[in-house]
Amino acid sequence: AIRMTQSPSSFSASTGDRVTITCRASQGISSYLAWYQQKPGKAPKLLIYAASTLQSGVPSRFSGSGSGTDFTLTISCLQSEDFATYYCQQYYSYPSYTFGQGTKLEIK
Amino acid sequence: EVQLVESGGGLVQPGGSLRLSCAASGFTFSSYWMSWVRQAPGKGLEWVANIKQDGSEKYYVDSVKGRFTISRDNAKNSLYLQMNSLRAEDTAVYYCARTRRSGRDAFDIWGQGTMVTVSS
Numbered sequence: 001a002i003r004m005t006q007s008p009s010s011f012s013a014s015t016g017d018r019v020t021i022t023c024r025a026s027q028g029i030s031s032y033l034a035w036y037q038q039k040p041g042k043a044p045k046l047l048i049y050a051a052s053t054l055q056s057g058v059p060s061r062f063s064g065s066g067s068g069t070d071f072t073l074t075i076s077c078l079q080s081e082d083f084a085t086y087y088c089q090q091y092y093s094y095p096s097y098t099f100g101q102g103t104k105l106e107i108k
Numbered sequence: 109e110v111q112l113v114e115s116g117g118g119l120v121q122p123g124g125s126l127r128l129s130c131a132a133s134g135f136t137f138s139s140y141w142m143s144w145v146r147q148a149p150g151k152g153l154e155w156v157a158n159i160k161q162d163g164s165e166k167y168y169v170d171s172v173k174g175r176f177t178i179s180r181d182n183a184k185n186s187l188y189l190q191m192n193s194l195r196a197e198d199t200a201v202y203y204c205a206r207t208r209r210s211g212r213d214a215f216d217i218w219g220q221g222t223m224v225t226v227s228s
Contacts, residue, residue: 032212034214034215036153036215038153042220043203043218043219043220043221044145044153044203044215044218045218046208046214046215046216049208049213049214049216050214055216087152087153089153089214089215091212091213091214092212094211094212095158095165095167095211095212096155096167096169097143097155098155099152099153099154099155100152101152102152102153
């Protein structure tokens, strides 16, 4: 099974900061990668699919990059509503899928 | 409005059964692959099962094979998860999710989740 490893697992940042979260796959997954945002008590929300395509309605301060095994999610200018937990997901191994363990972004 | 609404969660004893439902609205349900994803308390997301548009293909994570069954009724715009031989480790919030375009794609619509607690 393909394992997805996110780093860091958690970190603190301030409003206005530029932050980057990394996701590494245990084998090449081309660009079959998505990023989700989840707030406490809520369902995950799709932010990016195909590694770098912004889902409709998602602010342009979110961006994704990478292919193969190494991927990043960048938030260019943190807003208060961005403090949440972020998950990467690979769908290369369709019809099964795996998620990263999550990265919790907290307010400094 | 595109929406998924889960129901059927609750408290069940180890070894018991539960059937989850997911009602879809606002889109052509029969055109999409659908999945169940779960999240144990304080833990990350785990894909559980998925089903093709016409129900002809079904897939499961190894930990639930032989115990869980995914199904759908396109006439009722509904997705189901029959869970048998439940274990404590099945305790989680269960989400239904729509796959974006094809089976090999991200999950673009999620329900609000339904909590399943397996405990004596």
